[in-house]
Amino acid sequence: MRKLIDKPQQPPVFQSKTVGSNKQHESAERHVTGKARYIDDLPEPAGLLHAAVSMSMAAKGKILSKDTTAIRNSEGVCDVITTDDIPGHVDIAPVFDGDPILADKQVLFHRQPWCAVLATSVNLARKAALKGTLEVESETPELDIHSAHLKQNFVRPTHAMQQGDYESAANAAEHLISGEVSIGGQEHMYLEGQIALAIPEEEDRITIYTSSQHPSEVQKLVAEVLDIKLHKVTVDMRRMGGGFGGKETQAAQWACIAAVLAMRNQRPVKLRVPRMQDMMLTGKRHPFDNSFTVATDDNGLIKATQARINGLCGHSADLSEAIVDRAMFHCDNAYYLADADIVGYRCRTDTVSHTAFRGFGGPQGMVLAEAMIEAIARKTGEDPLTIRQRNLYGGEGRNTTQYGMTIEHFNLPDLIEKLVQSSDYWQRREDIKQFNQNNLVLKKGLSLTPVKFGISFTAKHLNQAGALVHVYTDGSVQVNHGGTEMGQGLHTKIQQIAANEFGLDTDFIEVTATRTDKVPNTSPTAASSGTDINGKAVQNACLVIKQRLAEFWAEQQSGASEEVQFRDGVVSLGEAKIPFPDLVQLAYMNRVSLSSTGFYKTPKIHYDRNTGKGRPFFYFANGASVSEVTVDTLTGEYKVDRVDILHDVGASLNPAIDIGQIEGGFIQGMGWLTTEELLWDEQGRLLSNNAATYKIPAIGDTPAIFNVDLYPHPNEEDSIYHSKAVGEPPLMLAMSVWCALKDAVSSLTDYKVDPKLDPPATAEKVLKAIQQLPEEAFTCEVLGR
Incomplete structure (x- = not known):
């Protein structure tokens, strides 16, 4: 199921048919034939x-x-x-x-x-x-994160974010709910x-x-x-x-x-x-040990939040300062935390130094947010979806994050409601309750979780990009930029952007290897910013060359350069038309420069670590997913039966690539939260050190029903063609699988108990979560209890 829900609102006007189309990856054929050179x-x-x-x-x-x-x-x-x-x-x-x-x-x-x-x-x-x-x-060796914390053994100083008066708000609230979640790393x-x-x-x-x-x-x-x-x-x-x-x-x-x-x-x-x-x-995704105390009213509305976020960093800082920062930035996920007290610790252990991994700490913070919501739902007896919708950002006085950024253009409530309808959430909830009542051993779980992920490097100076564009005398174009291609389709999107600016087919555009002697001082391809910043830099270079060509052609035709159009391989000014290659050759003969650099720096962003306040993100990418699972309560084994995803990529540059990124990101996130377990022994030796001892998802783990739709709402910020980043955010959609497993276990208590199920939720951990449920909480007979 791959379709757009609605027509985009005010879509950009394109000069060619390349941007917004389902163009295959520029190296796809070379990948599958083995001709792509690594x-x-x-x-x-x-x-x-x-x-x-x-x-x-x-x-x-x-x-x-x-x-x-x-x-x-x-x-x-x-x-x-x-x-x-x-x-x-x-x-x-x-x-x-x-x-x-x-x-x-x-x-x-x-x-x-x-x-x-x-x-x-x-x-x-x-x-x-x-x-x-x-x-x-x-x-x-020091291997335990708790011990490192107690000894104040940190690779970087502790950092805090405060909003309002947590103590006063917590004391005045009807309920205080506390919990902990230990989150595994990932290879x-x-x-x-x-x-x-x-x-x-x-x-x-x-x-x-x-x-x-x-x-x-x-x-x-x-x-x-x-x-x-x-x-x-x-x-x-x-x-x-x-x-x-x-x-x-x-x-x-x-x-x-x-x-x-x-x-x-x-x-x-x-x-x-x-x-x-x-x-x-090499380093992994950071394991985290997080704890929370959340204050709510009788309806489960959050009134105050305290979070303690502990990243297990390994022997050195590497990128851990910024990674734990991002976990702190995202411990709200999509929810208004009200008066908040958030502290992050960067714990040192004698293991390999952990490093960046898709989401860069954000996923570990968002898991804490979903753990809080699950705990509130079981305490109030409400469906977790109801608690989630009730606590979403929105409205006056409920639109400021714990780091002081105002949430604007928030489309998640609408996106979630659309997914609720398209996935038939409430009817399936009733069907699952009936299934669970009728089955002694197998229990189903269902969960809908949202994603709000900030887009930008939180280190401000990294939010810049350069590009170099050459137009050759036959009308072909060579593009070089600072981003790197790791299979995500960055070069394909850059190719589409350059083709659109010149009004050409992508066959005219060649994106060459990333080289430090062509574009210097580049930022890493990370933080989901590859297309955002490099695409803008390439566009900037193309616009410089277009302006030169437009001025030259206007001078030849005694017209105005602003009226020159580049479309479908032809340059026109009124009735005068000329093929793009012919104009380029003519311009060359008249000594018009056909090469330019381009540059872009992300606007609006700033953050003061001393005060814990600012706007570290240009915008947010949003999405939501619904997952349904079936758990065998005798063994803890389970399968993911169905997944429905609705994800916000703004005005998609390439829907096929974006959907592929969403599917791949979800499966990778599902692996992190379910099967991928890192294990060290007491001597500090990594035991899960090969494909036989470390289980990543295989094709058989793909849900039998896997629906992925795009939420086609153009980005309100001035991103490249009003698209949105798609690299990291989809990974967090897999939180719905983890929450659905918790839901299935909780069904054994008529959804009154929030089970302890730390990710990765392996079959062993699921069985342990069942066995640790208090005897008096069971509302049905379970074999083996």
Whole structure:
């Protein structure tokens, strides 16, 4: 079921048929035929050598000695490096210090790399890497988030947001409801693992091919570890085989190691991290331990909210400050928290440093919001949907967030009501109650959850983008921009934007690999902002060239440049018409510049961390989903029977790609909340370190009924063609699956008890939640109780 609910209101006027159409991904055919080149598919340069890393078997401790003799004597080995061999910076942390390129004086987590090996083949490098000896004075690792919190062991200072007077409002309320939710992390499990290829050039230059969401950061860090200027480093990134945040900061280490080895030996070097090592050596989605106390009236209307948000960050800050910030920003989800007291803690543990993952802390905050709503619903005896609708933002005095931003253009109430109708929510609720009464073992659950997700980097300076556009004399156009393509269709949308501006078919537009020597100082492709900021930058460059062409053509025709139109491959001024390629050739012969840079910076945004107030987001993307599940109360096993989604992407640039992103994001979120369980042992060793011990969703986990619709309301803010971001928000739609599982368990108590079911809600945890229900709460017989 893929259709638009209504016709868009005041849709943009387009110059071609490209924008808003269902155009397939620009590399789709290459993806399915295997012709799309990833870094491991590039032709190998002459003299290529291969790198691998040696890893610590201790999780924490002081390094006493490093012995690489056996490695150096191993077959095929050409070089071995430790931190003593790094010519420049050893610390390659993205923002705050604490991430050494290799273990230096301390071991910070189990399997931390401490030396790198260069050999004539991949296998020889990896075999040799096993032979090093690292002597460590081991210490007991800190692995528990609660212990870290009690010891005030934080990677960054504590941060708070306050609105109104929580204590007074809570004391005056009819009900106080408290709860806790422990939220598991998530492995990125990108199809293409971490990889880098470094090629030394003449005059101390180096070219880096890296699977990175942030080429400019790789450029900076490579220059720093080599102790050279940034202009000597060129980073090239055509496409990634998935990133999801795992390649925003943590792709840089492998590029830096490859670069050092390449420059030392003046040979090309490739470093490809094998899957199990990739899982052990790179950060995950942050696990969180959150708690709340919410004050309500008798109708379940929130009067005051207190939240304590604890992110498990690992051994260093990485991006944890901003990630916990975003969890705090989103602990309201779509609900007015009234007088609020929100505090976020960034807890340090002796594990791999956790990092960005689709949603960037927002999902962990939103799970807390939904946990509060579920608790209120069970306390009041109301359907959770009723409590959700009752507490949505809206109306005078109920439109300010806990960080002081006024909610404008809020379409969620209407979107939810449309989904309630299209999914037949209330009739299905009655049918499910009847089913549960008639079935002793199987119990069904149903839930509708909304999503309100802020769009922008919360670090203001990252909200900028550049572009470079060339028009060639045959009328073809080459576009380069600062965003990276990781399968999400960014280049396809950029292609459509450029085609629309010039009034051309997309066959005329080529989007080239992201390169630091074409567009400098770029922001990472993250925060769902890839199309928003890079699309605007490309549009800006196109408009400059169009203006030059329009002025030239108007001068030729003795007309006004503002009346020149570019549409369907033809440029017209009144009755005078000329094919676009002919105008371009004519302009070239008359020395009109056919190239331009473009730039964009997101307006309106600001945030003061000292006061916890501001407008960190340009706008919000909204959506809602309804999930129905069936639970086997004897085993805890379950299946997701049906999902209905209505999601707001503004005026869609490409409905087919947007729907694909929604479907994929939902399934990835469902995996995080249900099956993907990260496990460490008491020695700090990751146990879920391969595809056999870590369960991501498979095709069989896709709901049998999976309806995805777009809510076609153009963005009121001046985004690119009034579209909205679609990368991260759909992941949070999967909260409806988690809440539906809780609903099924709660049905055993006639919906009077809010069961303890921490995500990921594995079958074992579902069974445990059933077994932990108080005996007196059961309203039906359950086998095994």
